[in-house]
Amino acid sequence: RKEVEQDPGPFNVPEGATVAFNCTYSNSASQSFFWYRQDCRKEPKLLMSVYSSGNEDGRFTAQLNRASQYISLLIRDSKLSDSATYLCVVNYNQGGKLIFGQGTELSVKP
Amino acid sequence: DAGVIQSPRHEVTEMGQEVTLRCKPISGHDYLFWYRQTMMRGLELLIYFNNNVPIDDSGMPEDRFSAKMPNASFSTLKIQPSEPRDSAVYFCASRRVNYGYTFGSGTRLTVV
Numbered sequence: 001r002k003e004v005e006q007d008p009g010p011f012n013v014p015e016g017a018t019v020a021f022n023c024t025y026s027n028s029a030s031q032s033f034f035w036y037r038q039d040c041r042k043e044p045k046l047l048m049s050v051y052s053s054g055n056e057d058g059r060f061t062a063q064l065n066r067a068s069q070y071i072s073l074l075i076r077d078s079k080l081s082d083s084a085t086y087l088c089v090v091n092y093n094q095g096g097k098l099i100f101g102q103g104t105e106l107s108v109k110p
Numbered sequence: 111d112a113g114v115i116q117s118p119r120h121e122v123t124e125m126g127q128e129v130t131l132r133c134k135p136i137s138g139h140d141y142l143f144w145y146r147q148t149m150m151r152g153l154e155l156l157i158y159f160n161n162n163v164p165i166d167d168s169g170m171p172e173d174r175f176s177a178k179m180p181n182a183s184f185s186t187l188k189i190q191p192s193e194p195r196d197s198a199v200y201f202c203a204s205r206r207v208n209y210g211y212t213f214g215s216g217t218r219l220t221v222v
Binding site: 034036042043044045046049087089096097098099100101102103 | 141143152153155158160165166201210211212213214215216
């Protein structure tokens with residue numbers, strides 16, 4: 001079993017749609033969680049951290065369920081510019097390495 | 111803040127040649143990571159350093175790969191000899207404790 005698993009997609013949605021990505025992680029000792037975004041042929045960039053109480057940043061909402069070892073990202077009112085690959089990331093301890101999922105590809109169409 | 115700087119951006123080399131990739135982390139970041147990304151395997155952690163000391167090199171695929179961090183502002187990843195299956199994008203990233211990574215722009219390596 002992979003340490004971090006995501007549905008690879010692709011998710012093809014029309015502009016304005018709401019889309020949700022899910023991610024599961026295997027290590028219950030994981031302590032911090034992030035969503036990264038990667039555009040084609042570019043480096044991954046931090047989209048948002050994920051907090052236990054859930055958090056929102058504009059059109060983006062992240063949720064964490066520690067009991068189920070599950071993380072989600074919700075994008076509302078999707079834009080063409082949201083087309084990218086979204087990477088779920090977990091960290092087992094505060095200092096060390098981050099473990100990346102394979103990524104979920106999103107394509108937003110006009 | 112100049113970000114994480116990697117060089118070269120692109121490298122094309124012949125099988126059997128030595129390849130050296132370079133990385134300058136963000137000043138003040140005490141962790142440095144080397145990742146490799148391919149379509150098939152996604153992002154794989156190769157090795158990471160804390161305060162210039164290698165902490166975990168379990169992801170280094172073979173003895174042909176080696177990494178050094180002689181000081182806080184510079185790291186290298188060397189492949190000798192290179193093989194076509196080493197073709198990938200190699201990312202360097204740095205971070206401070208409790209923060210996410212900042213990635214460099216990557217080096218796109220092609221071994222022919």
